[in-house]
Amino acid sequence: MIPEITQKLLAAKKAKGISFADLEKILGRDEVWIAAVIYRQASASEEEAKKLIEALGLGGIYVQELTEPSVKGLGPVVPTDPLIYRFYEIMQVYGMPIKEVIHEKFGDGIMSAIDFTLDVEKEEDPKGDRVKVIMNGKFLPYKKW
Amino acid sequence: MIPEITQKLLAAKKAKGISFADLEKILGRDEVWIAAVIYRQASASEEEAKKLIEALGLGGIYVQELTEPSVKGLGPVVPTDPLIYRFYEIMQVYGMPIKEVIHEKFGDGIMSAIDFTLDVEKEEDPKGDRVKVIMNGKFLPYKKW
Amino acid sequence: MIPEITQKLLAAKKAKGISFADLEKILGRDEVWIAAVIYRQASASEEEAKKLIEALGLGGIYVQELTEPSVKGLGPVVPTDPLIYRFYEIMQVYGMPIKEVIHEKFGDGIMSAIDFTLDVEKEEDPKGDRVKVIMNGKFLPYKKW
Amino acid sequence: MIPEITQKLLAAKKAKGISFADLEKILGRDEVWIAAVIYRQASASEEEAKKLIEALGLGGIYVQELTEPSVKGLGPVVPTDPLIYRFYEIMQVYGMPIKEVIHEKFGDGIMSAIDFTLDVEKEEDPKGDRVKVIMNGKFLPYKKW
Amino acid sequence: MIPEITQKLLAAKKAKGISFADLEKILGRDEVWIAAVIYRQASASEEEAKKLIEALGLGGIYVQELTEPSVKGLGPVVPTDPLIYRFYEIMQVYGMPIKEVIHEKFGDGIMSAIDFTLDVEKEEDPKGDRVKVIMNGKFLPYKKW
Amino acid sequence: MIPEITQKLLAAKKAKGISFADLEKILGRDEVWIAAVIYRQASASEEEAKKLIEALGLGGIYVQELTEPSVKGLGPVVPTDPLIYRFYEIMQVYGMPIKEVIHEKFGDGIMSAIDFTLDVEKEEDPKGDRVKVIMNGKFLPYKKW
Amino acid sequence: MIPEITQKLLAAKKAKGISFADLEKILGRDEVWIAAVIYRQASASEEEAKKLIEALGLGGIYVQELTEPSVKGLGPVVPTDPLIYRFYEIMQVYGMPIKEVIHEKFGDGIMSAIDFTLDVEKEEDPKGDRVKVIMNGKFLPYKKW
Amino acid sequence: MIPEITQKLLAAKKAKGISFADLEKILGRDEVWIAAVIYRQASASEEEAKKLIEALGLGGIYVQELTEPSVKGLGPVVPTDPLIYRFYEIMQVYGMPIKEVIHEKFGDGIMSAIDFTLDVEKEEDPKGDRVKVIMNGKFLPYKKW
Amino acid sequence: MIPEITQKLLAAKKAKGISFADLEKILGRDEVWIAAVIYRQASASEEEAKKLIEALGLGGIYVQELTEPSVKGLGPVVPTDPLIYRFYEIMQVYGMPIKEVIHEKFGDGIMSAIDFTLDVEKEEDPKGDRVKVIMNGKFLPYKKW
Amino acid sequence: MIPEITQKLLAAKKAKGISFADLEKILGRDEVWIAAVIYRQASASEEEAKKLIEALGLGGIYVQELTEPSVKGLGPVVPTDPLIYRFYEIMQVYGMPIKEVIHEKFGDGIMSAIDFTLDVEKEEDPKGDRVKVIMNGKFLPYKKW
Structure with a gap:
């Protein structure tokens, strides 16, 4: 792998x-x-x-x-590693709610995963530190033709 | 669905x-x-x-x-909707890099998807507005026993 | 369906x-x-x-x-309809060659399927008419950050 | 692979x-x-x-x-590489609409993926260059017997 | 179904x-x-x-x-009905041998499943009647371009 | 493989x-x-x-x-090679119609894929040569007990 | 179902x-x-x-x-019902050993699942009654041609 | 494998x-x-x-x-080898009928595949020898608690 | 479902x-x-x-x-509900380690899921209450024959 | 593996x-x-x-x-090894009942598989020794935001 x-x-x-x-x-x-x-x-x-x-x-x-541009994508269809699976779970659980909110804010289109950045930050917290993942992708409206 | x-x-x-x-x-x-x-x-x-x-x-x-607590998870194994698929793609492409960085910053463990919040923000940009998705989950270190 | x-x-x-x-x-x-x-x-x-x-x-x-923005994607993982399957087959057979050529012409990135148009034309031909499918998508270079 | x-x-x-x-x-x-x-x-x-x-x-x-004629087809059932996936997505999203239009223009049958050519062109555009993919396949009407 | x-x-x-x-x-x-x-x-x-x-x-x-041209393809990915499964098995067991023989006889290309006829005949036999399935499809050579 | x-x-x-x-x-x-x-x-x-x-x-x-009797079956669940896939497609599209016709001609049972022969013939044709595949399998009626 | x-x-x-x-x-x-x-x-x-x-x-x-001859096969690809799953497990665990023994006793071929009977018997036993499943299928040798 | x-x-x-x-x-x-x-x-x-x-x-x-106790289970999810597949087919076709009969004879529970024996016998028959497979597993009633 | x-x-x-x-x-x-x-x-x-x-x-x-004895098993192949998924994850992560330990303690065999009980208890804890799941299944040694 | x-x-x-x-x-x-x-x-x-x-x-x-933190998860989507499969079966059969009971006792949330311990014990029993598996995971209530 x-x-x-x-x-x-x-x-x-x-x-x-x-x-x-x-x-x-x-x-x-x-x-x-x-x-x-x-x-x-x-x-x-x-x-x-x-x-x-x-x-x-x-x-x-x-x-x-x-x-060199590589062949991208690293893993099995559903990841078994617990850390990576949580991102799959977030997509399963919050995918549709996010879709609703993005469409309401931006119209029909998507968040680009190419014109896109992703940061991981550590947020210190006395009750247990927190992982902050910030995704930032250009909104691409569906083109009509 | x-x-x-x-x-x-x-x-x-x-x-x-x-x-x-x-x-x-x-x-x-x-x-x-x-x-x-x-x-x-x-x-x-x-x-x-x-x-x-x-x-x-x-x-x-x-x-x-x-x-009522529901049966969660909304969709097919690999989502076909382009907006939702992009989150699957982010997991496929950036899953392992994120894993490396989180382990380096926090040790062995995961970002919780339960003690977790997710915000969607609109970032206005003259070159095209951007979608900002901020995930914030408690780091859970693996317990040893 | x-x-x-x-x-x-x-x-x-x-x-x-x-x-x-x-x-x-x-x-x-x-x-x-x-x-x-x-x-x-x-x-x-x-x-x-x-x-x-x-x-x-x-x-x-x-x-x-x-x-309304809909939940997109119409069918089974591998389509059984012969007309639609041929597009799956083109992806299986010519996917990697297309990838090589696009990367050589444009660098690392993708053809957008959102900022995208698709035309179907009939090309008359005495040996049998031909279907012409013209896809036109914006090249999105991978952003670095 | x-x-x-x-x-x-x-x-x-x-x-x-x-x-x-x-x-x-x-x-x-x-x-x-x-x-x-x-x-x-x-x-x-x-x-x-x-x-x-x-x-x-x-x-x-x-x-x-x-x-030599080879065993064709290069990849996993659903491709993970973003560039190749976009062609899968096009099939998922536009497969049925294309089918409708082809049937209306040509009758019942398919576009051949064998008697077929595929060109990739670069279309320069100040708002971002575009990838043009031109598929050209013979229409094969279903034979009756 | x-x-x-x-x-x-x-x-x-x-x-x-x-x-x-x-x-x-x-x-x-x-x-x-x-x-x-x-x-x-x-x-x-x-x-x-x-x-x-x-x-x-x-x-x-x-x-x-x-x-009307319909959405074709009737069943599950691997058929469970024994009569239909046997055709799946024939493809699994004899697919590659048939491929070798067709390529030797015709060159690189395929048997069309569109410009195609299929007959089922009953062949009486004292040791048990036999099913004869005759497929007849146009050979389509791969076009070069 | x-x-x-x-x-x-x-x-x-x-x-x-x-x-x-x-x-x-x-x-x-x-x-x-x-x-x-x-x-x-x-x-x-x-x-x-x-x-x-x-x-x-x-x-x-x-x-x-x-x-030696071998472990039979050569390929992936759904074949990607276009020549072999056409046999999968024939099973998807004509499987149920063949089943109806065989049951009408022979009763409940199957065509054996073991007491079975398969010939590939080249039929010359000025409009394009044709591939003829002749399958011949013993009809096996379901035993009652 | x-x-x-x-x-x-x-x-x-x-x-x-x-x-x-x-x-x-x-x-x-x-x-x-x-x-x-x-x-x-x-x-x-x-x-x-x-x-x-x-x-x-x-x-x-x-x-x-x-x-009427029906479309046969009752369930999901891998059964979840524990009683039925055990038969799947027997095939997974003992499939190859059975294959070896049948080939040694009979040569290359299969046990028919059509010219076939299946009995279920109860064998009383003080340590716990036993289920006896007796399958009896005609051996079908591979035909050569 | x-x-x-x-x-x-x-x-x-x-x-x-x-x-x-x-x-x-x-x-x-x-x-x-x-x-x-x-x-x-x-x-x-x-x-x-x-x-x-x-x-x-x-x-x-x-x-x-x-x-040594091994990791058991030998093959793909659906076996392609015709001899082994027949056991999969028996489970697909006769799984539910066997379940009904076992429940009627024994109540709710299963046939063990662990406290279990399996014999293969050759039954000579002038019309074609027969394979006899005798499975014998302890009935395990569901425990209530 | x-x-x-x-x-x-x-x-x-x-x-x-x-x-x-x-x-x-x-x-x-x-x-x-x-x-x-x-x-x-x-x-x-x-x-x-x-x-x-x-x-x-x-x-x-x-x-x-x-x-009545029912057809058991409730869900998709890989559960999407986070609570149920965690049990799938435990099997993926700890399945082999548990197997090693059980074989060392008991020899070759399995824990029955039929002669089996399962309790869920709430363990109060000032740092956060804990869920205790106690499984108790008869060890079934593999029978030899 | x-x-x-x-x-x-x-x-x-x-x-x-x-x-x-x-x-x-x-x-x-x-x-x-x-x-x-x-x-x-x-x-x-x-x-x-x-x-x-x-x-x-x-x-x-x-x-x-x-x-080093490893890539976790050891096996195929559905395990074929009988000992490990039983844990998959427990999830299929008792997953929803456990979910109901946990939600009633704790509210909406999950049992952590990270802040988690698992013990295997041998319980001697004249009718056959028993395997006791004790899972103990922190209850994580869903955070609202």
């Missing part, structure tokens, strides 16, 4: 003791996007790829591969 | 010309949560249900049903 | 002896888009809906429904 | 810095068809295969394999 | 005590094709539909429906 | 430049059955296996394997 | 207080076969159907339906 | 020219159970495993593995 | 304001088992059914139905 | 002749949790991993891997 290059890069990252937050500073890109590049779900520019490979202490052989 | 009570309530909402934003003010609850109650994906208190039913100009016969 | 309103409108269209080409002239919209409205896969403006309903000789009760 | 010969040929193509448009000129065949040969979804004549292999700077060992 | 019109026509056929072989003589069409019309898997001309409806002793209300 | 022995035998067959029709003469068995033996969907006698292996110019190491 | 006629007959059977063992004596057929007729998985002769309907105290309107 | 140890043991059995019936005499266990041990669907005692390994002329390295 | 009788009984239970704990006292059976009877997943004796129906203030017409 | 590290650790455990109960004493953690760590369904602290690796007589190379 996990591409070989991903395993290599994650192993190097662990060996280097470098965090995604560190990489964020080095590349000037968000840590989720960087993780997506490592998982071959996003493609980097040559310059970004070089910075990343260098930061991980690896040779340049991986650079080109990281710049 | 869509429960009868949902169809009744949405029709009444349309007839009344009332928006989710209006309902938000009346109930003091977020519009997404209210849409989830209407779709029977969340259960209201009796007071909340009464306010909602009254706002929609309907009789009390729906109140009790809205307070 | 086919929504009730669709069946009603198609029956009225047959009774009236009106073609999609006729409707194209009346509405000033493409026949495929009009067929999509009838199948509740696209939503019309109130004015468009009124023209359509009137052209079909029906009363106004259907107007509002045709203006 | 991607056959070994495909990986070899794509790697050679990248190393050579040759584009599908270049190959189109060399072979006198459309770039999508050439990409389909490389992905083993179409079979070339011996002459075409030789030209292609030569253009990619490879030895003749691949020639014969490229001339 | 079985459309209402099919049930009506089969009931009338039974009540009339008329066989498919009888209908073959009346319509001048093969019995399998007639059964396909009754199951709404093929569309008849108005004249054929009238003859069929009359032969079954029914009123003209069904004529128009029988002339 | 394709067993190793099958790949070896098909490669030898290609290297030898021998056709299924040639093998038919050598073994005194139909070419489809021979292709089925090569794909390990049928088992040969030792004598047949020897003749086949010898004709392909291979050593005797494959003989025993070809005589 | 359960056909209407089945529900009617089972209700009548319960109302009459008649057992399958009683029906076995009246019809001179095995109780499992009779249950299969009631579930429309087997078809009775007119005489058998009359005896059955009479024994259940019902009018003749059901007779004809019971004589 | 078939575990490596199974392939090794079956090859040794073939090389030795020893039958399941021979192994039955040597181990004092039924041949189906022995085949199940070889397919790693049942676990043997150390003594049984030693006898089996010795009878097959192999060294002791396999003994321990044969004594 | 939910049988009609279940809906009737749950509505009556709600109208009566009676809890499962109350029913536990009246019937002398565990509340989970009683809920299983109401959902037609377990069958009651006539006496138990009468007590239950009476406690819910309903007439006797439901008694017989509650005593 | 089973990760390589799991196979290594289980082999070492067998070679050492050490039980899960022994490991429970050494690590001060429950045996099911330890089995979950070995199957990479739970992550250990470095200290726990070291103790475990040492107890199994292995070198430190496995320590780091055991501390």
Whole structure:
């Protein structure tokens, strides 16, 4: 399931003791996007790829591969991993309510998953820290023709 | 697929010309949560249900049903509706990168989809308005025993 | 599978002896888009809906429904109808080659299925007429963040 | 998922810095068809295969394999790659409307996916370039017997 | 699973005590094709539909429906009925061998299932009668472009 | 998907430049059955296996394997290869009509796919050659007990 | 899932207080076969159907339906009912071992599920009664051609 | 699909020219159970495993593995092999009738597939030999609590 | 999904304001088992059914139905309801570890789901109450034969 | 299906002749949790991993891997192994009754599978030992917002 290059890069990252937050500073890109590049779900520019490979202490052989548009999508139809499943569950439970609200606010169309950013933040809370996931996608109205 | 009570309530909402934003003010609850109650994906208190039913100009016969914990999950295994599918796609494409980042920030565990809130906001933008979806769930660390 | 309103409108269209080409002239919209409205896969403006309903000789009760954003996607996971299946087959057989060519021409991103038009034309040919399907979608480059 | 010969040929193509448009000129065949040969979804004549292999700077060992009718179809039942998925979505959303229009124009039958061509064109547009996909298949009327 | 019109026509056929072989003589069409019309898997001309409806002793209300191109494909993904399943099994077991032989005899292409006829014959045999199914489809070579 | 022995035998067959029709003469068995033996969907006698292996110019190491009853069935639940898919489509579209006709001619029971033969013939036709597939299976009436 | 006629007959059977063992004596057929007729998985002769309907105290309107070859197969792909699932499990766990033993005893071929009987017996046992299921099917050797 | 140890043991059995019936005499266990041990669907005692390994002329390295409880279940959701499929078909067609008869004879509960034996016998018959499969499982009544 | 009788009984239970704990006292059976009877997943004796129906203030017409062995299993292959899904997740995540531990403690065999009880208890906890689910099933060792 | 590290650790455990109960004493953690760590369904602290690796007589190379949050979920959508399937069956049969009882006792929410423990106990019983599985998860009430 996990591409070989991903395993290599994650192993190097662990060996280097470098965090995604560190990489964020080095590349000037968000840590989720960087993780997506490592998982071959996003493609980097040559310059970004070089910075990343260098930061991980690896040779340049991986650079080109990281710049290529990949075949995206990582998993089984319904994910079994509990962390990832929760996002499937959110879609099952809140998909229709979100659809209603978006249509009311924007009309008929969708939130783009391409012209799109996603941030993960840690919200400290004495009753238990919270994960904040912020998705931001361009609204695309259905074109009529 | 869509429960009868949902169809009744949405029709009444349309007839009344009332928006989710209006309902938000009346109930003091977020519009997404209210849409989830209407779709029977969340259960209201009796007071909340009464306010909602009254706002929609309907009789009390729906109140009790809205307070009951329902069988949740609305759709087919892979959604065909493009708006909802994009959330499935985000899970397929960004699921593993998010997992990496959450584990790095929080350790082994998940973002709760129960102790959880979800907001939909409209971000105006001259290049095309944007949909902002903010998920906020308690981090639940795996218990050891 | 086919929504009730669709069946009603198609029956009225047959009774009236009106073609999609006729409707194209009346509405000033493409026949495929009009067929999509009838199948509740696209939503019309109130004015468009009124023209359509009137052209079909029906009363106004259907107007509002045709203006609402619907739950889209019509069929089983793999279509059994031979005409529709051929489009599934084209995706199975030519999906990856198309992907290569689009990435080479445009970079990493997708063809939008929302900012999108689709025309069906008849190309007369003495060896057997041909169906021409022209898809035209905005290229959406992956946003980096 | 991607056959070994495909990986070899794509790697050679990248190393050579040759584009599908270049190959189109060399072979006198459309770039999508050439990409389909490389992905083993179409079979070339011996002459075409030789030209292609030569253009990619490879030895003749691949020639014969490229001339053989292959087992076609590249992917999972529902594709996860966003670019390819959009074609699945188009089939889900516009399949029935297209069916209606084709039947009205041609009668009962299908568009062939075998006596068929597919072009991908880039349409420059200041508001964002557009992808144009032109499918052209012979109409096959159902034979009665 | 079985459309209402099919049930009506089969009931009338039974009540009339008329066989498919009888209908073959009346319509001048093969019995399998007639059964396909009754199951709404093929569309008849108005004249054929009238003859069929009359032969079954029914009123003209069904004529128009029988002339319309239908949504084809009758069953579950893998059929459970043993008679129909055997055809699925034949495809599973002999699909690849047939593919090899057809490619050797004809080159790369397929047997059309549209420009296609199918006969069922009874072959009497003292060791047990035999079912003969004769499929005859135009060979469609893959077009290059 | 394709067993190793099958790949070896098909490669030898290609290297030898021998056709299924040639093998038919050598073994005194139909070419489809021979292709089925090569794909390990049928088992040969030792004598047949020897003749086949010898004709392909291979050593005797494959003989025993070809005589063993194999685990049959070659592909995915719904085939993606267009040639094989057409047989799936025929079952989806004509399965119920065939069932009606067989029951009328023979009573309740099935066509055996075991006491069964299958021939593929080329029918030359100026409008395009045709593929003829003749299936011949013993009718098995349901036993009562 | 359960056909209407089945529900009617089972209700009548319960109302009459008649057992399958009683029906076995009246019809001179095995109780499992009779249950299969009631579930429309087997078809009775007119005489058998009359005896059955009479024994259940019902009018003749059901007779004809019971004589017709039905669309067989009762359930979901993997059964959820524990009693029926155990037969699925036996196939999963012992399918290959049974296959080996049958091939060794009989050669390449199958046990017919059509020329086939199935008995259910109660074996009393002080440690807990046992269910004995005896399947008896004709061995069908693969025909060569 | 078939575990490596199974392939090794079956090859040794073939090389030795020893039958399941021979192994039955040597181990004092039924041949189906022995085949199940070889397919790693049942676990043997150390003594049984030693006898089996010795009878097959192999060294002791396999003994321990044969004594371990394995992950059971051998195949795809719906089997494609015709011999194994027939057992799936029996479950689809006769599952509900068997359920009715068992409940009538025993009450609510199931036939155990664990406290269970399965024999395969050859019944010689001039009209064609028959396969007899005898399943014998403890009836387990549902416990109430 | 939910049988009609279940809906009737749950509505009556709600109208009566009676809890499962109350029913536990009246019937002398565990509340989970009683809920299983109401959902037609377990069958009651006539006496138990009468007590239950009476406690819910309903007439006797439901008694017989509650005593019948039903077709069990309530839902989709993978449940979408979050509460029920967590049990699916537990099986996915802890299934193999539990299997290892049970085999070590008991040998090869299974925990019966028929000779089985299941209790749900509320464990009060200042940090948040806890749900305790206690399953107790007879160990069934695999029989050898 | 089973990760390589799991196979290594289980082999070492067998070679050492050490039980899960022994490991429970050494690590001060429950045996099911330890089995979950070995199957990479739970992550250990470095200290726990070291103790475990040492107890199994292995070198430190496995320590780091055991501390990493893994991709969880071990098997096919519906498990075929009988021991694991019983837990799937319990969810199918008792899922809705448990849901009713939990909602009555706790309100709308779920039992956490993360803040969760699971014990397996052996209950000796002269009529056959029993497996006791005790699940204990925090009740998570649905948050309103």
